[in-house]
Amino acid sequence: MVEHLYAHIPFCPKVCPYCSFYKEASDRNKTRAYLDAMLREAELWGDRLQPRTIFFGGGTPTALSTSQLDYLISGLRERMDFSRLEEFTIEMNPATVSLEKASRLRELGVNRVSMGVQSWDPGLLETLGRVHSKDQALRSYAILREAGFRNINLDFIFGIPGQTVDQWVDTLRQTIALQPQHISSYCLTYEEDTEYFLRLGRGEFSQDPEVDAALFELTMETLEGAGYAQYEISNYARAGRECRHNLAYWLGADYIGLGPSAFSTFGGERWKNVSDTSDYVARVNAGVTRADFVEPVDAATRQAEVVAFSLRTSRGVDVSLVPEEKTSELAALGYLTRCGDRWLLTRKGRMVADELAGQLIE
Ligand SMILES: C[S@@+](CC[C@H](N)C(=O)[O-])C[C@H]1O[C@@H](n2cnc3c(N)ncnc32)[C@H](O)[C@@H]1O
Numbered sequence: 001m002v003e004h005l006y007a008h009i010p011f012c013p014k015v016c017p018y019c020s021f022y023k024e025a026s027d028r029n030k031t032r033a034y035l036d037a038m039l040r041e042a043e044l045w046g047d048r049l050q051p052r053t054i055f056f057g058g059g060t061p062t063a064l065s066t067s068q069l070d071y072l073i074s075g076l077r078e079r080m081d082f083s084r085l086e087e088f089t090i091e092m093n094p095a096t097v098s099l100e101k102a103s104r105l106r107e108l109g110v111n112r113v114s115m116g117v118q119s120w121d122p123g124l125l126e127t128l129g130r131v132h133s134k135d136q137a138l139r140s141y142a143i144l145r146e147a148g149f150r151n152i153n154l155d156f157i158f159g160i161p162g163q164t165v166d167q168w169v170d171t172l173r174q175t176i177a178l179q180p181q182h183i184s185s186y187c188l189t190y191e192e193d194t195e196y197f198l199r200l201g202r203g204e205f206s207q208d209p210e211v212d213a214a215l216f217e218l219t220m221e222t223l224e225g226a227g228y229a230q231y232e233i234s235n236y237a238r239a240g241r242e243c244r245h246n247l248a249y250w251l252g253a254d255y256i257g258l259g260p261s262a263f264s265t266f267g268g269e270r271w272k273n274v275s276d277t278s279d280y281v282a283r284v285n286a287g288v289t290r291a292d293f294v295e296p297v298d299a300a301t302r303q304a305e306v307v308a309f310s311l312r313t314s315r316g317v318d319v320s321l322v323p324e325e326k327t328s329e330l331a332a333l334g335y336l337t338r339c340g341d342r343w344l345l346t347r348k349g350r351m352v353a354d355e356l357a358g359q360l361i362e
């Protein structure tokens, strides 16, 4: 039985120059065939899927119209048992929110929203090539509240070219004043195959790891001081408002991903669907594999992943899963601290989590 379902909606109102998620500009002509293909893909799973969490990610799921979202969610409901569903998240871009859409999503069972704001600074929103203004993001947040959403995440990015410490402090303060239940704060990554990556290569942007580390430190201090617990490196939540879907990934649960570019892990295998909407639709319709990559996930790989992911969370990693010699050494250096039978990252450790995970699973 699989308890976690992801659906990838690869459409965006406008493509942002820093983003490497698989997406394309919205194209109404393609959409119906794509929605039918996703429903057909869901059907293949039959009653092996009984989701406790669903996550619609992208791209921008709300780039779909209200009736398209209705068609997709109602179609999924007809094909699987929703009776154990606890958390149903949908990602949104502030430019794609309306009261009608938000209210209908609530009626359809969506109970968590994750909206990409990135910054409250108008100039930085422009630098990021965002399609929405600060005021539009504020209006959309108010609409989500009006529609009855009480579990809202807002996404932010720090380390944006030209961003000052004061601008980041302002963004954190304005966010806290809005009292969302969850805040995701990502350090800008220059992803290959993005316009930002090319601009970095041309010397138009520069990176300063020390500034990024200082902004990260400031984020932890400010958000924890405001009552948001950092339960994962980039994620902060009010008590009980952690994202259950992402926690399931991080703690090594199986999940099924529908749609182009979606990953799945099930039955000792991991695969990724093709990252091309038309190819994805054609493959589903022809009844051939949607995957362009499959790998076995044996017990050793699974354990290494559980160590790497759980180390990033506030639950930490079970002492029995990591070599004692190495953990003692990292603890002596101030990167890890022991709490019962778990190793947790210290604040210093959280700054270099990926390197530490690498050392622990060598
Ligand atoms: C799928 S988007 C969220 C919803 C919607 N598409 C939007 O952008 O408003 C996921 C989030 O990933 C983050 N993100 C995307 N590209 C990033 C990058 N290169 N570096 C850091 N964060 C990034 C952004 O915070 C973004 O909100």
Ligand code: SF4
Binding pocket: 011, 012, 013, 014, 015, 016, 019, 020, 021, 023, 058, 059, 060, 093, 116
């Ligand atoms: S950040 Fe969001 S809106 Fe921008 S391109 Fe990526 S998925 Fe689309």
